[in-house]
Amino acid sequence: MTDLTALTPIGTPALEDNIYVVDDPSSTKLPRKATLQQIKDLFKAVAETLTNKSISLTNNTITGTPAEFDTALQGDTFVYTSDGVVISGGALGTPSSGTLTNCTGLPAAGVTNTAMTLSDTQTATNKTLTAPVITYTLNAQTGTTYTPDINDAKKVITCDNAAAITVTIPPNSSVAYGTGSQINIIQKGAGQVTISEGSGVTINSTGGTSDAPKLRSQYSSATAIKIATDEWIIVGDIE
Incomplete structure (x- = not known):
């Protein structure tokens, strides 16, 4: 001046x-x-x-x-930064509501009440789940044949028909379930359910026919567990 x-x-x-x-x-x-x-x-x-x-x-x-x-x-x-001036210190305040979409740079100690919902593609590896609730969706089948799809690893298949029913486990080339995936099957109707091998699939079980076990009676259930690329074990109320 x-x-x-x-x-x-x-x-x-x-x-x-x-x-x-x-x-x-x-x-x-x-x-x-x-x-x-x-x-x-x-x-x-x-x-x-x-x-x-x-x-x-x-x-x-x-x-x-x-x-x-x-x-x-x-x-x-x-x-x-190239995007402008960013406050890196000071209080963020206590908003009454809002969605945190990007917390890059925030100290972990400053983020609380972090309720988290996992998407279908997220994996909670080495995480402790307190009182988890897992709810399966029902897949009601009323025909005499059915081939499970990729979503059936998160469902319970109910088979309800008066005639015999065949559930065929598909090959990995057709439906690429992850190793360890499980398919749950319930015989809801009078028609007996047989779990059979798809092309190139190997099934093992304690059933009378190891590679094609049958559910024992109406309301019996079984679980198909994938243990290798095209190898499954069937456990449950089978014969």
Whole structure:
């Protein structure tokens, strides 16, 4: 700011509307005239504190180095990225609601009440599940033949027909169940259920016919467990 080295009154001194001549020793221009109130306003503007004030970045530009910003802005630490200035310190507050979509950079200790829902493709490896509830969907089949699909590893197949029913385990090339997958089958109707091998599939069981076990009677159940690429073991109420 230019030093105001001389204020020469014109007229009666000390009046708010008195006109002063403002001498600028650094300029060759003619002295400017201003009232005492105008001069007061000028000094007030220089020392103004930006409390509860808004700065329009449309009409104003704030310049400075990152270090100068850190020095000038107290109470928080700022990180400067290609996307702009990001607050890395300070409290995030306690929102009444909301969805956290990206928490990159947040300290783990600062994230609480993290209820989590696993999607169909997420795996909870080495995680402790407290009082988990697993609910299977029913797949009601009323025909005399059925070949399970990939979604049946998360369901219970009910077979309900008066005639005999054949459930065929498909080859891995057709339905790529993960090793360890289980298919649960219930004989709901009077028609006896036989679990048979698809092309290239090997079934082993304690049934009378090892590779084609039958459910023993109405309301019996069995589980087919995949133990290798095309190898399954059938366990349950079979004969």
